[in-house]
Amino acid sequence: MLKFAAMMTATAPAxxxxxxxxxxxxxxxxxxxxxxxxxxxVLLLLRAAPAALxxxxxxxxxxxxxxxxxTLYRVLDWLVVRGLAHRSTDAQRAFRFSxxxxxxxxxxxxxxxxxxxxxxxxxxAPPAAPSLPAGFSxxxxxxxxxxxxxxxxxx
Amino acid sequence: MLKFAAMMTATAPAxxxxxxxxxxxxxxxxxxxxxxxxxxxVLLLLRAAPAALxxxxxxxxxxxxxxxxxTLYRVLDWLVVRGLAHRSTDAQRAFRFSxxxxxxxxxxxxxxxxxxxxxxxxxxAPPAAPSLPAGFSxxxxxxxxxxxxxxxxxx
DNA sequence: GTGGCAGGTGCAACCATGTTGCATCTGGAG
DNA sequence: CTCCAGATGCAACATGGTTGCACCTGCCAC
Numbered sequence: 001m002l003k004f005a006a007m008m009t010a011t012a013p014a015x016x017x018x019x020x021x022x023x024x025x026x027x028x029x030x031x032x033x034x035x036x037x038x039x040x041x042v043l044l045l046l047r048a049a050p051a052a053l054x055x056x057x058x059x060x061x062x063x064x065x066x067x068x069x070x071t072l073y074r075v076l077d078w079l080v081v082r083g084l085a086h087r088s089t090d091a092q093r094a095f096r097f098s099x100x101x102x103x104x105x106x107x108x109x110x111x112x113x114x115x116x117x118x119x120x121x122x123x124x125a126p127p128a129a130p131s132l133p134a135g136f137s138x139x140x141x142x143x144x145x146x147x148x149x150x151x152x153x154x155x
Numbered sequence: 156m157l158k159f160a161a162m163m164t165a166t167a168p169a170x171x172x173x174x175x176x177x178x179x180x181x182x183x184x185x186x187x188x189x190x191x192x193x194x195x196x197v198l199l200l201l202r203a204a205p206a207a208l209x210x211x212x213x214x215x216x217x218x219x220x221x222x223x224x225x226t227l228y229r230v231l232d233w234l235v236v237r238g239l240a241h242r243s244t245d246a247q248r249a250f251r252f253s254x255x256x257x258x259x260x261x262x263x264x265x266x267x268x269x270x271x272x273x274x275x276x277x278x279x280a281p282p283a284a285p286s287l288p289a290g291f292s293x294x295x296x297x298x299x300x301x302x303x304x305x306x307x308x309x310x
Numbered sequence: 311g312t313g314g315c316a317g318g319t320g321c322a323a324c325c326a327t328g329t330t331g332c333a334t335c336t337g338g339a340g
Numbered sequence: 341c342t343c344c345a346g347a348t349g350c351a352a353c354a355t356g357g358t359t360g361c362a363c364c365t366g367c368c369a370c
Contacts, residue, residue: 033317033318034316034317034318034365034366034367035366035367036317036318036319036365036366038318038319039318054356055356055357056356067319067320068319068320068321069320069321069356069357070319070320070321070322070357070358070359071318071319071320073356073357073358074318074319075318078318089244089245089246089248090244091244092355093244093248093249093250093327093328093355093356094248094355094356094357095248095356095357109285111287111288111291114294120288122285122287122288124285124286127282129300130264130277130279131279132266132277132300132302133266133275133277133305134305135304135305135306135308135309136266136302136303136304136305136308137302137303137308138300138301138302139269139301139302139303140300140301140302141298141299141300141301142297142298142299142300142301143296143297143298143299144296144297144298144299145284145287145293145295145296145297146293146294146295146296146297147287147291147292147293147294147295148291148292148294149290149291150288150289150290150291151290153290153291153292154290188346188347189336189337189338189345189346189347190337190338191336191337191346191347191348193347193348194347209327210327210328211326211327222348222349223348223349223350224327224328224349225328225329225330225348225349225350225351226347226348226349228327228328228329229347229348230347233347247326248326248327248356248357249326249327249328250327250328311370312369312370313368313369313370314367314368314369314370315365315366315367315368316365316366316367316368317364317365317366317367318363318364318365318366319362319363319364319365320361320362320363320364321360321361321362321363322359322360322361323358323359323360324357324358324359324360325356325357325358325359326355326356326357326358327354327355327356327357328353328354328355328356329352329353329354329355330351330352330353330354331350331351331352331353332349332350332351333348333349333350334347334348334349334350335346335347335348335349336343336344336345336346336347336348337344337345337346337347338343338344338345339342339343339344340341340342340343
């Protein structure tokens, strides 16, 4: 599959404009935590990414000056716990991370490519939930479309 | 979480009535493969299960006379490839397996319990897909509801 | 500014889940 | 009953994620 570095330069050449960095820094501080380079860089990456990324893709994208594997996991965990990022599992049973939208979307429509495994967030809202068996309580809805993304279909 | 052995006795005391066994045996033979005890036992289990099971839960349910770990993986793979079972990944990034319905459902509504991780197949059909970005092709739709199952909500 | 320390980072070892290679065994066709 | 393609079991490996612990550093108080 396409390296994320390539995706980034193709779709978002300026990842850390001052305003973006500042916004991210504030977002982190507001959670009452230290704004470390690791958190800032990772969150900037996620916000600039066109799709949910795996741990590995993030490592790639950080290039040189790579974070420790474990630190990256911990940063991602932290982001998820604080609600700044979302985590889901892909078909290859690996976690994928994406930045949480400012407003936040309780429900979600995704497209997952069966070929490259990437996950794309679609705009359209999923439909209302059907009725559940007795005793079940609903907290979230996920609407997943599967198939091939434009890139893999072309190749 | 609830052990599958308990689930089974609670909900389906007679797992392998002659007719069920025969039906399963036929299903396997029709795929042009050998009807081995491993395949028969696993498929019977899946058909009797009220929810999608992990590899581990299936091992538990087989109790004594347990299959080799690898054999179980291979049996499950085989069932999936032949279309007799479905495979999905749960929130704990493990695979879950369920018997394919006789008629087969191309699209699917699931309920996943955030507590115990179990997956329940709901009857209601998911809604139609929204429009996709250019170049994307759709092969399957998954409608996932998250929350707590009746059992975990009660506990 | 600068000191101190809660909180963040890096390293090494570990765990869970799934896969591969290969020798041995067996269902079922003939 | 015999035979062998196909199924099984074992051991080793791969991948993705987690834990424990010593060391480092933002950032607040001063």
